[in-house]
Amino acid sequence: MGRPGLTDRLDAFQRRHPASAFPIAVTYKFVDDRGPHLAALIAYYGFISVFPLLLLLVSVLGFVLAPVVGADSDLQGRVVSTALESLAGVPVLGSALQGNITGLRGSGAALAVGAIGTAYGGLGVMQAMQAALNRIYAVPRFRHPDPVRARLRSFVLMLALGLAAVLATAISVALPRVADAVPVGGGLLLAAGTLVPLAINTGIFLVIFQVLTAERLGWRNVVIGALVAAGLWELIQRGFSAFAGSYLQHSGDVYGVFGVVLGLVVWIYLQALALVVAAEINVVRQRKLYPRALMTVFTDDVDLTPQDVKVYTGYARAETYKGFETVTATFAKDDDGGEEPAPQAQRDQQPT
Numbered sequence: 001m002g003r004p005g006l007t008d009r010l011d012a013f014q015r016r017h018p019a020s021a022f023p024i025a026v027t028y029k030f031v032d033d034r035g036p037h038l039a040a041l042i043a044y045y046g047f048i049s050v051f052p053l054l055l056l057l058v059s060v061l062g063f064v065l066a067p068v069v070g071a072d073s074d075l076q077g078r079v080v081s082t083a084l085e086s087l088a089g090v091p092v093l094g095s096a097l098q099g100n101i102t103g104l105r106g107s108g109a110a111l112a113v114g115a116i117g118t119a120y121g122g123l124g125v126m127q128a129m130q131a132a133l134n135r136i137y138a139v140p141r142f143r144h145p146d147p148v149r150a151r152l153r154s155f156v157l158m159l160a161l162g163l164a165a166v167l168a169t170a171i172s173v174a175l176p177r178v179a180d181a182v183p184v185g186g187g188l189l190l191a192a193g194t195l196v197p198l199a200i201n202t203g204i205f206l207v208i209f210q211v212l213t214a215e216r217l218g219w220r221n222v223v224i225g226a227l228v229a230a231g232l233w234e235l236i237q238r239g240f241s242a243f244a245g246s247y248l249q250h251s252g253d254v255y256g257v258f259g260v261v262l263g264l265v266v267w268i269y270l271q272a273l274a275l276v277v278a279a280e281i282n283v284v285r286q287r288k289l290y291p292r293a294l295m296t297v298f299t300d301d302v303d304l305t306p307q308d309v310k311v312y313t314g315y316a317r318a319e320t321y322k323g324f325e326t327v328t329a330t331f332a333k334d335d336d337g338g339e340e341p342a343p344q345a346q347r348d349q350q351p352t
Contacts, residue, residue, distance in 0.1 A: 011293065014291060018291075024294070025289050030280045031297055033136050041131070042132060042272035043265070044124075045121050045125040046125050049120070051117070052118045056110075056118050057114075126157055127150065133212050133279055134215075137214075138315055139213070140321075142323045157211060157212070165204060168200035168201055179193065197234070201230040205229040205278065206226040208275070209225055209282060210222055217282075217286075224282065224285060225279055225282035233271060233274055236270045240263065240267045240270070291305055292308055312331070
């Protein structure tokens, strides 16, 4: 028997060291679940909901604030900009769009269109997140909530989490401005402007992971992923805001609008990607789906680990449409001209 090759030595090393095996397992699970596609579906509905939400906001502001603000166009612009910043969570979006809003005028038609569009997009986001999380946790199809219950759950959660998200963003926008205005305690207010929204966002992700997954999960099973998602959300928002702000300052009106739209798509997609990655971290950690074989996603010529067998068996079971249906998975390699099931596969193929 010859000396093991470089790939074999690397594989043996990562299997012995959880510090390397865990991120590899998360990456492989992300690839197996087609993580980019799951994030793209969430981002699609997220993008659809943004502009109806802005229309809804401006219509509400028109009914509520127009009698107070009056015809002062400068004051109207500041109110719209601040409101858009607090709602969208992207500071440049408010400043980029306020030039296209000439006044605060309430419109019943705009209010209706905005409400319907927001509800459609928001429910789509929640449904897409449910589907993504159930895919990541390999939940059998017969255990998914029925279409009516799933949408009712999505609607209630959309309202509750939407208000929490607006609150978190408003705090992150308002506290730094208050810190600049007060003579003392500005540093504490700046810290609170980061920590309080981070805590609220962590709570939002805790609820998302725990409620939207058709799997009984304890809070301890999802807290790490919630912290990761909230941290990535904050980093992406700050980085994107800085980049987009610099870009818009040096772009013309036309290219600036294109940049806002394209940047908004990228921003929403990155946020959805952070959610999916955080969920993968949760499931790999909870179910101890590591180590994985180093070459398992590249070739069939590989010796599967027990965790590989567990993951692939879960995908087979996820296609169980009825509770009385039995789905089994057998893993065999034709090494000597015959086929023998792997011992671990025999244990993992018991009916659900």
